[in-house]
Amino acid sequence: xxxxxxxxxxxxxxxxxxxxIAGWIxxxxxxxxxxxxxxxxxxxxDEPGVGASPSGxxxxxxxxxxxxxxxxxxxxxxxxxxxxxxxxxxxxxxxxSVALSGTAPDPVFVEVRRTGGxxxxxxQTAVDGHQPLEFPPALAFDVPADDLFEVFGPGxxxxxxxxxxxxxxxxxxxxxxxxxxxxxxxxxxxxx
Numbered sequence: 001x002x003x004x005x006x007x008x009x010x011x012x013x014x015x016x017x018x019x020x021i022a023g024w025i026x027x028x029x030x031x032x033x034x035x036x037x038x039x040x041x042x043x044x045x046d047e048p049g050v051g052a053s054p055s056g057x058x059x060x061x062x063x064x065x066x067x068x069x070x071x072x073x074x075x076x077x078x079x080x081x082x083x084x085x086x087x088x089x090x091x092x093x094x095x096x097s098v099a100l101s102g103t104a105p106d107p108v109f110v111e112v113r114r115t116g117g118x119x120x121x122x123x124q125t126a127v128d129g130h131q132p133l134e135f136p137p138a139l140a141f142d143v144p145a146d147d148l149f150e151v152f153g154p155g156x157x158x159x160x161x162x163x164x165x166x167x168x169x170x171x172x173x174x175x176x177x178x179x180x181x182x183x184x185x186x187x188x189x190x191x192x
Contacts, residue, residue: 066159066173068096077138086175088145097140098161098171104139105163105170115174117155124151126165145177154179 014022068086069079070093078097088094098104109126139161154177160169 064171077140092145094145095142109162
């Protein structure tokens, strides 16, 4: 049968049920597209984010990396070159230093986030981590690693150092607290 001129819309005539199904399909595809864009460009505010970088890389959003190790030079406050590491076990000294271009702020605020080996969470907020400088004028600190195991547990961590907890961090770096067996714990959460 021949179609009338101007009746092109009649060739795509759907029932109300088919239109409803097509509408749901379009809505699902639209939501999936938005989720993909947000997943690539956005992120979870509690996660370290795309800019988080490992210690010593100099990448990331802060521009200054935290050096980790097991000893600080008492003269400079910097991590001793042959004592540098980002993996700590029970019995170690946990030390870090930041090479800043200007004067180190005093006090500094330290935030620590668990990124692996347990539930991803902030284990020390910047306000809780308020620390006077141990080695002025350097930004450096050391503590027995056993203290960190007791408070944080084994796992992978991101440390952020702030001059002001309401501002952007001035330094960041990652470290690992390793169980005696040599592998990070599957769960660093306390047992019930």
